[in-house]
Every structure is written in structure tokens, then in C-alpha cells.
Amino acid sequence: MTYDEIIHEVTSGLTGDNEKDFKYLFGQAEKYKDHEYGKEITRAIGRMIYEVLPPEKRGEFDQLFNNHLKGTESIIEEVKFQMYKKDFNKALDIFQSYIKDLNDEKDVYPDDKKSEYHCFQNFLEELLYKVIYQPTKEIRRAPEDIAQLYFFYGNLLLEMKKYDEALIALTKAEKYNAVNTDIKFEKGEIYKIRKDWENYLEINRKCLECAYSNNAIVRAYRNISYYFSDIGEYNNAISMIFLSMHFDKGSTIAQSEIAYISDKTGKKVERPDFETIKKLLDEKNIQLGPNPLVLEICTTIGSQIKDDQPEAAIFFFSIIYELTENEGIKNLLTELQIKVSNDKK
Numbered sequence: 001m002t003y004d005e006i007i008h009e010v011t012s013g014l015t016g017d018n019e020k021d022f023k024y025l026f027g028q029a030e031k032y033k034d035h036e037y038g039k040e041i042t043r044a045i046g047r048m049i050y051e052v053l054p055p056e057k058r059g060e061f062d063q064l065f066n067n068h069l070k071g072t073e074s075i076i077e078e079v080k081f082q083m084y085k086k087d088f089n090k091a092l093d094i095f096q097s098y099i100k101d102l103n104d105e106k107d108v109y110p111d112d113k114k115s116e117y118h119c120f121q122n123f124l125e126e127l128l129y130k131v132i133y134q135p136t137k138e139i140r141r142a143p144e145d146i147a148q149l150y151f152f153y154g155n156l157l158l159e160m161k162k163y164d165e166a167l168i169a170l171t172k173a174e175k176y177n178a179v180n181t182d183i184k185f186e187k188g189e190i191y192k193i194r195k196d197w198e199n200y201l202e203i204n205r206k207c208l209e210c211a212y213s214n215n216a217i218v219r220a221y222r223n224i225s226y227y228f229s230d231i232g233e234y235n236n237a238i239s240m241i242f243l244s245m246h247f248d249k250g251s252t253i254a255q256s257e258i259a260y261i262s263d264k265t266g267k268k269v270e271r272p273d274f275e276t277i278k279k280l281l282d283e284k285n286i287q288l289g290p291n292p293l294v295l296e297i298c299t300t301i302g303s304q305i306k307d308d309q310p311e312a313a314i315f316f317f318s319i320i321y322e323l324t325e326n327e328g329i330k331n332l333l334t335e336l337q338i339k340v341s342n343d344k345k
Contacts, residue, residue: 003114006032007044014048021048044114072144079152088160095153109142109176116140119147119176124316127297128179128210147176151183163190179210185219192226201227201284208287212294212319218248224286225257234261236284238269239277247289290323310336310343 001009010028014021025048032041075094082091109117116137120126126139154169170187177183184207191200200223207220225240238261245254262269281288302316314336321329 003041006035006041010041010044010048072149076148076152079156083152083156083159088156091156092160095156109146111137114138117142117176118178119145121177121180122315123301124212124294124297124319125177125179127301128212128294129177131293131297132209133178142176147173147180147183149173150176151180151186154183155186158186158189163193166190181207181211181216181220184210185216185223188223192223195230197227197231205286209291211290212298212323214247214322217290217323218244218251221247222253222257229257229261229264234265235272236280237261239272239280242271243277243281295320295323306332306336310339314340 010025013024013028015024029041035041079091079094082088082094111117114137116135117140118126118129119142120129129135130139150169150173154166154173157163157166157169167187167190170183170190173183174180174187184203188200188203188207191197191203204220204223204227207216207223211217211220221240221244225237225244228234228237228240238258241254241257241261245251248254258269278288280286298316298320302313302320306313306317314333317329317333317336320326321333
């Protein structure tokens with residue numbers, strides 16, 4: 001039988017009597033453990049078992065699970081604190097005592113033939129992943145934010161100049177959240193240090209594709225400007241700096257970069273016209289501004305939920321406003337904020 005046929009058969013055998021169903025499901029898991037889709041079937045049955053657990057048992061399970069999550073969060077916070085103090089060896093000890101096989105090549109939550117596991121920060125990231133990467137398997141949430149765990153582990157290894165290990169850790173983090181720009185930017189730092197400009201340029205292209213904040217767009221453009229500057233293409237570097245300033249007006253960082261290029265070339269830096277910038281972007285396959293997909297997703301979801309879930313809609317429309325400064329969206333946000341305020345009274 002196929003996976004779907006087996007799951008249908010197992011589901012059909014449920015009686016509604018939790019105690020009987022609990023024993024029945026354990027028997028079914030044992031029955032199909034050696035099947036071609038044994039891992040997938042066992043996971044599906046595990047989800048069914050949770051649903052038939054008595055309330056008091058489910059509460060115990062939830063408590064254990066929540067304690068584990070808090071453990072993960074506290075580990076990350078402690079590591080961040082030790083890194084702030086520059087005590088990298090202490091931070092490394094904390095990581096390695098928490099996950100014994102942190103450097104193991106095996107996935108902590110491996111995908112199976114039916115499902116793939118991720119740790120998205122919000123619903124928008126999940127939607128972006130589905131649109132950009134077109135997964136063929138069912139998306140499931142990993143039990144803990146393993147992406148952030150590997151992100152900070154990779155960040156720590158990068159600080160310790162363990163670049164090979166850092167790249168492995170960040171690649172694992174990216175596997176669990178492929179649309180998180182912080183993870184991609186961190187990988188980019190390794191390519192930058194190694195002057196692996198092909199991968200550096202490509203990962204910043206990917207950051208632009210996934211970006212849903214001005215900060216991420218600005219950082220990607222500045223990174224690409226750095227790339228052009230390092231290979232001596234100063235006019236292209238200038239174009240990218242001025243483009244970044246469109247999303248970060250009055251930036252002192254951009255002004256410093258302009259001064260650096262002026263000093264390097266011995267010439268006064270002139271603002272390029274839009275056609276010059278657009279030509280460069282087309283030639284180098286660099287995205288102009290936010291990805292239209294991001295705006296489309298936020299507009300669609302925000303519009304669908306604004307009447308029934310105004311607070312959630314504010315999240316999506318706030319992203320649109322940050323990226324576009326559209327006055328109509330600004331007015332809509334004001335209306336939604338008033339509605340949320342009135343609903344709480």
C-alpha cells in the first residue's frame with residue numbers, strides 16, 4: 001500500500017475512544033515501522049497519538065516540550081551574553097554541552113519522503129519559502145528553533161575564525177530557514193573574508209529576493225558595493241551606494257563609503273542617474289528594490305484578514321509601508337490601529 005492508503009486505513013480504524021485509540025495507534029506504528037515509508041508513517045501516527053492523549057497526559061507532554069524550548073532559548077541567550085563579553089571559548093563550551101553532536105553531519109530533524117522541517121520566524125517567511133523554493137513535500141515546523149541555534153553557533157565559529165566549521169553550521173541553519181537574511185548575510189561574511197566573490201555576490205542576490213525590511217535591502221546593496229569596490233569597479237560601487245541611500249536616507253555609513261572611494265580614486269564622487277544604476281542592475285542580475293512577491297503576499301494576506309484579524313493585518317501592511325512609504329497604506333494602518341484599540345476597550 002502507498003503512504004496515503006496506509007494513513008487512510010489507520011485513520012479509519014480510530015473509534016473515538018481515546019484509551020482504545022491510544023493502544024491501537026501504538027500497534028499500527030509497530031506494524032508499519034519497517035515499511036518503505038516507515039519513518040513518515042511513524043511521524044504521522046505520532047501526531048495522531050498526541051491528539052488522543054488524555055488532557056492530563058497532553059498537559060505533561062506540553063510541559064516537557066515547553067521546558068525544552070525554554071532550554072534552547074536560554075542557551076542562545078547565554079551564548080549571546082558570553083559572545084558580548086568576548087569569551088568565545090565559554091560560549092563554545094555552552095553550545096557543545098547542550099548538543100553533543102552539534103558538528104555531526106546528520107540533520108537534527110531530518111526530512112522524510114513526505115515532509116520537510118523548518119523553523120520560520122513568522123508566517124510570511126513560510127509563504128516566501130513556498131513561493132520562492134516551490135517545495136514538493138509538506139512543510140512542518142521543527143520542535144525547536146534549530147535554525148537560530150545553528151545561526152548563533154556559526155556566528156560564534158566565525159568570530160573564532162573557524163571558517164570551515166562556521167560555513168557548515170550556517171548551511172545547516174539555512175536548511176531550516178532558507179529565507180532568513182541574517183543567516184545568509186552571515187554566510188556571506190565567510191565568502192567576503194575568503195574573497196569568494198562569485199558566492200558573495202550570489203548570496204546577496206538571494207538576500208534581496210527574501211528581504212522584507214529596508215535594513216536587509218540596504219545591507220545587501222552595501223555588500224554588493226563592497227564587492228565592486230574590492231575588485232576595482234568603483235563606478236559600479238558608487239551606483240550601489242547611492243541605491244542603498246534611497247532606502248536609508250542620510251546614512252553616515254554611506255557617506256563614509258563615498259568618502260573612501262573618493263580618496264581611493266582621487267576624484268569627486270558624482271551621483272549617478274537612475275538609468276546608469278538600472279543598467280548595472282540588469283547587467284549583473286541584481287534586484288531593484290523589494291521583491292514584488294513580498295509586496296504581493298503581504299497585500300493579499302493583509303487584505304484577506306484585515307476585517308477579522310486587524311492586529312495580524314497590521315504586521316503585513318507595516319512591511320508594505322516600510323518598503324514603499326505608500327500614503328494609502330499608511331492611512332490603512334492608522335485605521336487598523338484604531339480598530340484594534342477600540343476592540344480592546
